[in-house]
Amino acid sequence: xxxxxxxxxxxxxxxxxxxxxxxxxxxxxxxxxxxxxxxxxxxxxxxxxxxxxxxxxxxxxxxxxxxxxxxxxxxxxxxxxxxxxxxxxxxxxxxxxxxxxxxxxxxxxxxxxxxxxxxxxxxxxxxxxxxxxxxxxxxxxxxxxxxxxxxxxxxxxxxxxxxxxxxxxxxxxxxxxxxxxxxxxxxxxxxxxxxxxxxxxxxxxxxxxxxxxxxxxxxxxxxxxxxxxxxxxxxxxxxxxxxxxxxxxxxxxxxxxxxxxxxxxxxxxxxxxxxxxxxxxxxxxxxxxxxxxxxxxxxxxxxxxxxxxxxxxxxxxxxxxxxxxxxx
Amino acid sequence: xxxxxxxxxxxxxxxxxxxxxxxxxxxxxxxxxxxxxxxxxxxxxxxxxxxxxxxxxxxxxxxxxxxxxxxxxxxxxxxxxxxxxxxxxxxxxxxxxxxxxxxxxxxxxxxxxxxxxxxxxxxxxxxxxxxxxxxxxxxxxxxxxxxxxxxxxxxxxxxxxxxxxxxxxxxxxxxxxxxxxxxxxxxxxxxxxxxx
Numbered sequence: 001x002x003x004x005x006x007x008x009x010x011x012x013x014x015x016x017x018x019x020x021x022x023x024x025x026x027x028x029x030x031x032x033x034x035x036x037x038x039x040x041x042x043x044x045x046x047x048x049x050x051x052x053x054x055x056x057x058x059x060x061x062x063x064x065x066x067x068x069x070x071x072x073x074x075x076x077x078x079x080x081x082x083x084x085x086x087x088x089x090x091x092x093x094x095x096x097x098x099x100x101x102x103x104x105x106x107x108x109x110x111x112x113x114x115x116x117x118x119x120x121x122x123x124x125x126x127x128x129x130x131x132x133x134x135x136x137x138x139x140x141x142x143x144x145x146x147x148x149x150x151x152x153x154x155x156x157x158x159x160x161x162x163x164x165x166x167x168x169x170x171x172x173x174x175x176x177x178x179x180x181x182x183x184x185x186x187x188x189x190x191x192x193x194x195x196x197x198x199x200x201x202x203x204x205x206x207x208x209x210x211x212x213x214x215x216x217x218x219x220x221x222x223x224x225x226x227x228x229x230x231x232x233x234x235x236x237x238x239x240x241x242x243x244x245x246x247x248x249x250x251x252x253x254x255x256x257x258x259x260x261x262x263x264x265x266x267x268x269x270x271x272x273x274x275x276x277x278x279x280x281x282x283x284x285x286x287x288x289x290x291x292x293x294x295x296x297x298x299x300x301x302x303x304x305x306x307x308x309x310x311x312x313x314x315x316x317x318x319x320x321x322x323x324x325x326x327x328x
Numbered sequence: 329x330x331x332x333x334x335x336x337x338x339x340x341x342x343x344x345x346x347x348x349x350x351x352x353x354x355x356x357x358x359x360x361x362x363x364x365x366x367x368x369x370x371x372x373x374x375x376x377x378x379x380x381x382x383x384x385x386x387x388x389x390x391x392x393x394x395x396x397x398x399x400x401x402x403x404x405x406x407x408x409x410x411x412x413x414x415x416x417x418x419x420x421x422x423x424x425x426x427x428x429x430x431x432x433x434x435x436x437x438x439x440x441x442x443x444x445x446x447x448x449x450x451x452x453x454x455x456x457x458x459x460x461x462x463x464x465x466x467x468x469x470x471x472x473x474x475x476x477x478x479x480x481x482x483x484x485x486x487x488x489x490x491x492x493x494x495x496x497x498x499x500x501x502x503x504x505x506x507x508x509x510x511x512x513x514x515x516x517x518x519x520x521x522x523x524x
Contacts, residue, residue, distance in 0.1 A: 008504060009473035011454070016367035016474060021359060021375065029362075029379035033354050036383045037347045170413075181487060188390055211345075 039114065076254040076265070083263050084198075084244035087286030090237040093320050095139040101234045102321045105133045107313040108153070111172070112302065118166035120159060126302040127163065128153040128310070129172060137234055138323060141183060148177040155303040189225075190232035198245035205229075205246060216271060219250045220278075223267045227280050230288040234318045240286035247280075262289065274299055287317045336399035340392045350389060353399055354382050360400065361407050364475040368411050377414060381407045401484030404475050408467055408485065457504050464488075465503075468496040 021029070093101055111129045115122040130150040137143050149172055154160035163169065192208070195201045202222075209221035216224075226243050229235070235243075252267040266279035275296040283289050293311040295304055304310065332339065332352045343349040361381050366374030384406050385392075385399070392402055458466060464486070471482045472493075483490040 008469070008501070012470075012473040013367070013476075015454070019363055019366040019371065019374075021362045021378070025362070025375045025378075026358060029358060029375075029382065030351070030354060032379045033351065033382045033386060036386045037350065040347050173413075 035114065076252060077248045079254050079256055079263060080244050080248035080265065083282060083284075083286055084241040084248065086284065087237050087244060088241040090285045092236050092238075093234065093318065095320065097139055098323050100136040100138045100321055100323045101318045102316075103135045103137075103234065103318045104316045105131075105135075105231075105313055107131050107133065108309075108311060110310040111152070113168070118159070118162040118168050120162045122301070124302060125159045125162075126155065126299075126304060127159065136321075136323065143182040145180045145182070146177060147180070149173045149175065151175075155305070155308075159303065187232055189228050194229055194239055194242075196236070196238035196242045198242045201239075201242040202246045202249065217269060219252070220267055220269045222246065223250055223252065223265075223278065223280075227278075227288070227291055230280070231291075231313070231315070237286065244282070244286055268296070273297070283317065285317070288315055289317065290314050335397040337392070337394040337396045340389050340399060341394035343386075344390060347386070350382075350386050353385070357400055357403050358382065360476070361403055364404065364471070365407055365411060367474040368470055369414060373414060377407065377410045380410055384410070396484075398481075400477065401481045404471060404477060404481070405485040405487070407475075408471065412463075412467075461500060461503065465496045465500050468493055469500050472497060 095101065108128045108130045110126055112124050112126045115125050118125065129152050132148040132150065134146045135143065136145075151174060152160075152163070152169070152172065154163070169175070192204075195204055205222055205225050206218070209218060209225055214221055226247055229243060230240070247265055250267065252265050255264040255266070256262075257264070261284045262281050264279050264281040266277055268275065268277040270276075276293060277296060278293045279291060280288060281290040291313050292309055295306060295308050295310055298304060298306040298308075332349075334342070334352075336353055336356065339349050339352050343353075358378065362375065362378040365377045365381070368374065369377060381403055385403055392399065396402070458469070461469065467486060468482055471477050471485060472479075475482075475485075477485065479490050479493045482493045486493075
């Protein structure tokens with residue numbers, strides 16, 4: 001006699017039939033895929049691809065705070081090298097069985113979707129999507145990420161109305177919290193073995209960006225990759241120190257906040273018609289604690305005014321926690 | 329044009345720099361994903377979700393391990409997630425439909441099942457029985473029965489060990505044996521004597 005679970009499966013299959021897609025259905029699905037492909041390869045939104053990272057960036061607005069010193073290279077180089085040296089002296093985190101490294105991030109990501117997805121006539125629309133993300137890296141290499149999607153922020157009221165009328169909030173999972181579990185790395189950048197020797201790291205990062213196909217200046221790409229590596233996973237003091245040394249080779253500015261004991265590195269560049277400033281802010285141990293991107297000029301086709309923070313992130317310093325105690 | 333002989337992993341990896349290569353992954357797996365989702369959620373919804381699977385997969389293709397030869401488990405994992413999300417959304421929206429089902433059944437298990445079974449009481453029995461399962465066991469069963477995946481593929485899609493897939497199906501069999509005796513072995517049931 002057949003096993004019951006096979007009979008149950010047969011029952012379900014018999015009841016639900018053996019549906020095949022019609023030519024129209026297949027074409028519609030393929031058309032949707034082509035739409036996504038075209039969006040990625042289209043010249044207009046391409047410059048924003050890097051602005052939709054899992055953990056985005058923030059522009060620090062600390063004008064007026066006491067004891068701020070903004071330096072340009074070569075003094076910017078010197079401050080980054082000093083921080084690199086201090087970072088290397090930090091004791092690395094060592095996990096015992098049953099422990100995890102915990103980090104938390106509050107990020108806002110610029111999200112761009114085709115206007116037709118919410119029945120708006122413009123080719124693309126943009127909004128900011130705030131996300132809270134907690135990550136536990138366990139001693140055995142497994143990773144838990146808990147994500148909470150918060151209420152979007154819109155640049156245009158009409159877009160906001162269309163967004164909710166089209167129920168796009170369910171697609172973005174607004175208001176939802178969900179967990180993802182991984183083993184090993186969560187991204188190619190996290191999975192890559194980045195050298196801790198500064199010269200080797202510089203070479204590895206240069207190779208990486210040269211394979212990416214971006215048209216931005218190499219300094220900008222290296223700056224962005226540095227942020228990506230820092231956000232991808234908990235980093236050792238040696239790797240953070242090496243990253244800071246790589247940053248020290250780039251043409252950027254630094255701002256030291258003595259009261260907060262932070263150092264901010266920033267780079268400004270032209271991307272097509274838009275001027276953008278990106279920054280990375282480090283604490284005294286070289287931990288990335290915030291980052292961001294601001295449009296210095298407006299992006300009228302997306303309804304984004306000038307001097308808008310289009311991406312931001314605040315990060316806690318990774319902490320060592322007992323796995324069962326810390327995870328709700 | 330000759331079919332691309334590269335593995336799914338190789339194609340997906342290559343698509344990171346040549347996005348149009350992802351179309352080959354679609355052509356290989358769309359029909360199977362479509363069949364699973366339509367079986368699970370009905371024609372209209374299933375067709376829409378099937379197209380969404382590949383849009384989502386394309387967006388997160390950088391997470392796919394290039395060493396994997398088949399993308400089927402990965403795609404079915406996405407499909408199962410979308411089906412569950414739809415079920416939660418549909419439950420909120422379709423209270424009228426729920427009046428047709430017993431209070432303790434989970435209409436989101438296999439949407440529209442009642443529409444496809446002649447005798448409502450059998451639909452209720454099946455849905456009620458499926459609703460009693462733990463979510464993970466239900467997902468395993470649906471991927472096995474409606475997705476027609478192997479144990480290994482189910483394990484990969486859900487991120488669980490193969491042994492867990494086997495024990496889950498065995499547990500489901502034991503759990504539902506009493507509940508479905510009438511459904512499977514009654515001459516009046518949708519399966520009748522042919523299913524024995």
